[in-house]
Amino acid sequence: MSDLLKLRSATYFQCHTSTAAYNLKRKKKILICNNTKIYDRYVIEKVVNGGNYGQIYLAVDEKANKKNLILKVVHENYEPELLIMEKDILMKLRGKPNIPLILASGTYKDYAYIGLERLGKNMSEIRNLQKNKIFSPISVVKIALQAMSALELLHNNGYLHRDVKPENLVIGGSSSSISIIYLIDFGMARKYLDVNGKIRRTRKSVGFRGSMRYVSIELHKRCIELGEGGLPWKTFINEDDILEKKLTSKPHELCTKLPKTFGDFGLNIGNAPFFENVNYQKLYKILNSTFSKTEMDKHLFEWANRASIYTALKSRRIP
Incomplete structure (x- = not known):
């Protein structure tokens, strides 16, 4: 209940998420820089949320008519099991009403990520x-x-x-x-x-x-x-x-x-x-x-x- x-x-x-602007003066480390291309497919446009160990990015899928998507990225040393749990649930409920559509998942350098439809x-x-x-x-x-x-x-x-x-x-x-x-x-x-x-x-x-x-x-x-x-x-x-x-x-x-x-x-x-x-x-x-x-x-x-x-x-x- x-x-x-x-x-x-x-x-x-x-x-x-919080409406506060992402402020570099707070010394938040950008995990993946703008314009980075992940596996020759996902191009990072900007960070829209995040802390020092996990961040959310707006990205473009160049192999899907440049469709926008959201990439959730977590450092492998910072509770990656949370992202795994989310991926497992979203895969199980994929295509169901009122549930975000998962579009991708994988690893990049020291990070795990999942790709979601842009909401x-x-x-x-x-x-x-x-x-x-x-x-x-x-x-x-x-x-x-x-x-x-x-x-x-x-x-x-x-x-x-x-x-x-x-x-x-x-x-x-x-x-x-x-x-x-x-x-x-x-x-x-x-x-x-x-x-x-x-x-x-x-x-x-x-x-x-x-x-x-x-x-x-x-x-x-x-x-x-x-x-x-x-x-x-x-x-x-x-x-x-x-x-x-x-x-x-x-x-x-x-x-x-x-x-x-x-x-x-x-x-x-x-x-x-x-x-x-x-x-x-x-x-x-x-x-x-x-x-x-x-x-x-x-x-x-x-x-x-x-x-x-x-x-x-x-x-x-x-x-």
């Missing part, structure tokens, strides 16, 4: 560009339905994402896919089903992974509740204060500006036992009851008619 608790976070947040901005970035920094309730429902569909697919294949947040929900990278929501970044995923399809026993000690703001009960004994356009604990620094606020905040109390179904959705996720199979159909039913099918079909996302703005990739940095 931890992934769905985090989806609940993203849902209440109304709705590939657009994430939900956090897009939300911050909206008036009052919120989405309409009907947009939130449509975002949540697509995100939950991706999570259901991932869970049915035996994996937990473990880092569900608005930054890891992105739109398509073209005008034809701008209304499709993609779940990204599977590096922290974990296999949660055993060889018999049963849920694996919980571990006694687990190192923290993910984002403190969205971490769920099962991962760190925290109940995730996000407000409308912001988090009640977003200014907190002390972990105990964050925990206390999360545990005392109730779904319906956080959704005063949203339809009642948002609180119902949160309660159904939060009350489900860890070892119980997720009743996805019940959750879909709750969300779909918020608006009529006609309303849902007619509604366009706030970004739908501004493809050039929301699909553009600028140079960015991950701290």
Whole structure:
């Protein structure tokens, strides 16, 4: 249930990364220089994200009509298993709805890489560009339905994402896919089903992974509740204060500006036992009851008619 608790976070947040510019003054080492050609095929155009050991590049595939793609590159000495996990999951789910298409994988010098289809901005970035920094309730429902569909697919294949947040929900990278929501970044995923399809026993000690703001009960004994356009604990620094606020905040109390179904959705996720199979159909039913099918079909996302703005990739940095 931890992934769905985090989806609940993203849902209440109304709705590939920090919008801060990639700053060379921060002494971040460029792993692969611009115009580098990898195996006489992929030409690096620019870095769009990264740190000292892993970076994300916009590249061109010269053997595929100069098609743009994203290359995720990790140094072989810096947790390459995270990239391997992501590659394995993306290969297993290749061609499925709401999942990025993997186009390449391999090694180059001291680095491992995977190539992905180019996507657009994430939900956090897009939300911050909206008036009052919120989405309409009907947009939130449509975002949540697509995100939950991706999570259901991932869970049915035996994996937990473990880092569900608005930054890891992105739109398509073209005008034809701008209304499709993609779940990204599977590096922290974990296999949660055993060889018999049963849920694996919980571990006694687990190192923290993910984002403190969205971490769920099962991962760190925290109940995730996000407000409308912001988090009640977003200014907190002390972990105990964050925990206390999360545990005392109730779904319906956080959704005063949203339809009642948002609180119902949160309660159904939060009350489900860890070892119980997720009743996805019940959750879909709750969300779909918020608006009529006609309303849902007619509604366009706030970004739908501004493809050039929301699909553009600028140079960015991950701290």
